[in-house]
Amino acid sequence: MSNDDILLQVEDLTTSFRIDDQYYPANDHINLDVYENEIVAIVGESGCGKSAFGHSIMGMHSQEQTKISGKIHFKGADLLSYSNTQLNKVRGKEISMIFQDPLTALNPLMIVGKQIEEGMKYHTKLSKNKRKQKAIEILSEVKIPQPERVYSQYPHELSGGMRQRIVIAIAIACEPSLIIADEPTTALDVTIQARIIDLLKELKRRMKTSIILITHDLGVVSEMADRIAVMYTGEFVEIGETKNFLKNPLHPYSKSLLHSLPSKNNQGEKLHVIKGVVPSLNHLQRQGCRFKPRMSGTDDSIHEETPTLREVEKGHWVRCTCYKHFQIDNHNQVVEGEKDDVFQGQ
Amino acid sequence: MTFFKVNNLKVYYPIRGGIFRRVVNHVKAVDNINFELKRGETYALVGESGCGKTTTGRTVVGLTKATSGEVIFNNLDLTKCNRKQIRETRREIQMVFQDPYSSLNPKKTVYDIVAEPLRNFENLSKSEEREQVEYFMWKVGMSRDSLFKYPHQFSGGQRQRVGIARALTLKPKIIIADEPVSALDASVQAQVLNFMQDIQEEFGLTYLFISHDLGIVRHMCNRIGIMYKGKFVEEGTREDIYENPQHIYTRRLIASIPELDTDQHQNSELLRKNIEEEYQKENDKYFNEDGSVMDLKPVSDTHFAALR
Ligand SMILES: Nc1ncnc2c1ncn2[C@@H]1O[C@H](COP(=O)(O)OP(=O)(O)OP(=O)(O)O)[C@@H](O)[C@H]1O
Ligand SMILES: Nc1ncnc2c1ncn2[C@@H]1O[C@H](COP(=O)(O)OP(=O)(O)O)[C@@H](O)[C@H]1O
Ligand code: SF4
Numbered sequence: 001m002s003n004d005d006i007l008l009q010v011e012d013l014t015t016s017f018r019i020d021d022q023y024y025p026a027n028d029h030i031n032l033d034v035y036e037n038e039i040v041a042i043v044g045e046s047g048c049g050k051s052a053f054g055h056s057i058m059g060m061h062s063q064e065q066t067k068i069s070g071k072i073h074f075k076g077a078d079l080l081s082y083s084n085t086q087l088n089k090v091r092g093k094e095i096s097m098i099f100q101d102p103l104t105a106l107n108p109l110m111i112v113g114k115q116i117e118e119g120m121k122y123h124t125k126l127s128k129n130k131r132k133q134k135a136i137e138i139l140s141e142v143k144i145p146q147p148e149r150v151y152s153q154y155p156h157e158l159s160g161g162m163r164q165r166i167v168i169a170i171a172i173a174c175e176p177s178l179i180i181a182d183e184p185t186t187a188l189d190v191t192i193q194a195r196i197i198d199l200l201k202e203l204k205r206r207m208k209t210s211i212i213l214i215t216h217d218l219g220v221v222s223e224m225a226d227r228i229a230v231m232y233t234g235e236f237v238e239i240g241e242t243k244n245f246l247k248n249p250l251h252p253y254s255k256s257l258l259h260s261l262p263s264k265n266n267q268g269e270k271l272h273v274i275k276g277v278v279p280s281l282n283h284l285q286r287q288g289c290r291f292k293p294r295m296s297g298t299d300d301s302i303h304e305e306t307p308t309l310r311e312v313e314k315g316h317w318v319r320c321t322c323y324k325h326f327q328i329d330n331h332n333q334v335v336e337g338e339k340d341d342v343f344q345g346q
Numbered sequence: 347m348t349f350f351k352v353n354n355l356k357v358y359y360p361i362r363g364g365i366f367r368r369v370v371n372h373v374k375a376v377d378n379i380n381f382e383l384k385r386g387e388t389y390a391l392v393g394e395s396g397c398g399k400t401t402t403g404r405t406v407v408g409l410t411k412a413t414s415g416e417v418i419f420n421n422l423d424l425t426k427c428n429r430k431q432i433r434e435t436r437r438e439i440q441m442v443f444q445d446p447y448s449s450l451n452p453k454k455t456v457y458d459i460v461a462e463p464l465r466n467f468e469n470l471s472k473s474e475e476r477e478q479v480e481y482f483m484w485k486v487g488m489s490r491d492s493l494f495k496y497p498h499q500f501s502g503g504q505r506q507r508v509g510i511a512r513a514l515t516l517k518p519k520i521i522i523a524d525e526p527v528s529a530l531d532a533s534v535q536a537q538v539l540n541f542m543q544d545i546q547e548e549f550g551l552t553y554l555f556i557s558h559d560l561g562i563v564r565h566m567c568n569r570i571g572i573m574y575k576g577k578f579v580e581e582g583t584r585e586d587i588y589e590n591p592q593h594i595y596t597r598r599l600i601a602s603i604p605e606l607d608t609d610q611h612q613n614s615e616l617l618r619k620n621i622e623e624e625y626q627k628e629n630d631k632y633f634n635e636d637g638s639v640m641d642l643k644p645v646s647d648t649h650f651a652a653l654r
């Protein structure tokens with residue numbers, strides 16, 4: 001990957017929400033590059049700021065409730081400097097979004113074929129007949145059986161899995177170069193989830209689209225993503241290639257998350273539990289390491305005031321001054337590591 | 347003596363239509379199922395959305411009426427016994443609900459929510475009641491100052507603990523846990539699952555664990571029943587189901603679990619493709635001509651599958 005292949009470059013993005021006349025950042029000085037033809041997963045627990053991030057890129061936040069600063073470079077322009085009219089030309093054409101709940105994303109009163117054509121109507125000069133033809137093609141592309149028939153059906157006549165395929169069909173109708181998929185399979189059964197995962201991977205291979213995959217499910221990430229970015233209280237705490245990350249997670253939060261999942265390997269063991277809860281936006285302590293209140297037995301002398309995201313091996317970034325000190329054993333218990341192993345920075 | 351057993355249970359919901367709202371058809375939510383719970387075990391009901399898991403659970407605790415069949419507990423058929431008998435046995439089977447966000451009454455304090463079953467079933471003095479509620483709240487790891495707060499002031503995991511505390515107050519023998527962690531994040535999920543294992547040991551509980559997450563089921567359950575459209579397609583021990591699945595539907599479910607090990611991905615994608623093809627092509631091996639499920643046949647002493 002070289003700099004030429006960067007499709008989206010998020011620079012110092014801060015998105016703050018208003019709560020009782022004060023603004024609190026839900027994304028705090030975020031930096032992330034998304035390359036062409038790449039799936040990057042944004043992972044983290046409920047409320048950590050994943051959707052806020054996706055919505056910032058799509059320009060979907062209400063202006064009265066939200067303050068945004070930083071830059072979102074996309075194909076040479078800064079999306080944050082765009083007017084609504086300019087954004088409308090990008091949204092649905094160059095960048096599109098897939099939402100968690102297919103029912104709320106679809107118009108219940110319009111046949112699905114017409115919903116797929118909406119974007120084409122706005123963004124292309126295709127004739128009515130051509131649009132219909134294309135919509136049917138897209139329906140078969142997302143593996144809908146009998147596409148001609150389904151074209152004229154209403155959302156309520158379709159199963160949950162079919163509806164999510166329609167949402168995907170709408171998203172890919174104008175062949176965008178970036179898709180933001182916010183929990184695209186969370187509302188679905190496992191068998192349907194598996195098929196949607198395989199479908200999205202195939203579409204990416206064929207159309208060379210990049211996908212920002214927002215999810216809290218590490219299994220889904222492992223199956224789909226090339227890279228993974230772990231978010232905690234509005235900051236990335238670890239970024240790395242999926243394979244490498246899963247074999248060798250570095251940040252204590254990442255390690256803890258992986259050990260809290262039931263798996264073949266930890267059968268019969270108690271699962272790892274992170275103490276405490278994720279603080280809400282207006283109660284978050286923003287000084288120092290934000291994960292510190294969730295850790296036990298950390299040694300103040302080896303902590304930096306505020307850890308920054310550092311590249312510790314090629315393409316692997318971590319926001320923690322002493323990650324080597326934190327290990328979890330096969331019984332999902334925290335063990336004390338060697339102090340001299342502590343990472344000292346550059 | 348059998349501890350708990352469900353025999354030929356059917357639950358049909360009427361579909362009404364026409365101007366007279368006559369019953370025109372039925373949804374066969376549960377269609378002739380049999381299973382047994384052994385004392386102290388965790389038995390899983392697994393299957394896709396709408397296959398009848400919740401309906402089974404609700405019928406067992408008496409929230410939904412059985413259309414036919416028996417629910418045997420303490421040698422009594424719960425579908426047929428009188429009010430007094432029902433009252434006495436019902437307190438021994440409690441349910442924890444699917445969604446911690448909507449299953450607790452938002453207008454009641456946590457204290458009143460947890461005390462409610464006690465008030466319904468036991469004549470305790472105020473101080474005895476308080477003692478019991480505090481004890482179970484402490485057991486589920488909730489602090490004393492949370493007693494007089496309202497559900498919306500808690501996280502999903504805390505609410506699920508309140509639901510469990512409430513189910514525990516009558517010291518039941520069986521707990522029906524309907525997707526107890528599906529709405530929770532991984533770290534909170536871990537907390538609730540660990541906790542359920544702890545109290546199972548401490549109180550000698552038997553769980554009917556309803557879930558569609560086969561990863562969690564493998565972690566928690568001794569025996570598993572796989573449901574498909576209101577019927578069982580397979581039943582067996584954890585090893586039977588995960589190491590030697592017989593029905594294509596079970597194999598399809600297992601192949602769908604997202605694989606964390608990246609080295610396995612090509613395999614799992616291929617496996618899913620093959621199973622999908624077999625599912626389409628060799629349908630007649632697993633389903634009757636009208637698409638219905640076959641009867642269960644024994645594969646071993648512990649293992650049953652709906653095959654020809
Ligand atoms: N009160 C009701 N009236 C009519 N039909 C119902 C009722 N409750 C459930 N059903 C139907 O019965 C079937 C089984 O429903 P049930 O809630 O038991 O499914 P489930 O397996 O628990 O699904 P999920 O995984 O989505 O919770 C479904 O087809 C459902 O639509
Ligand atoms: N419109 C809003 N107004 C105020 N706070 C919000 C708003 N949207 C989200 N938040 C808060 O911002 C944080 C991040 O939210 P979100 O991005 O939705 O999380 P995620 O998608 O990771 O679950 C949470 O604390 C959430 O409560
Ligand atoms: S910097 Fe210290 S407190 Fe923060 S995550 Fe790392 S080890 Fe934990």
Ligand SMILES: [Mg+2]
Pocket residue numbers: 050051052
């Ligand atoms: Mg979200």
Ligand SMILES: [Mg+2]
Pocket residue numbers: 399400401444524
């Ligand atoms: Mg249910």
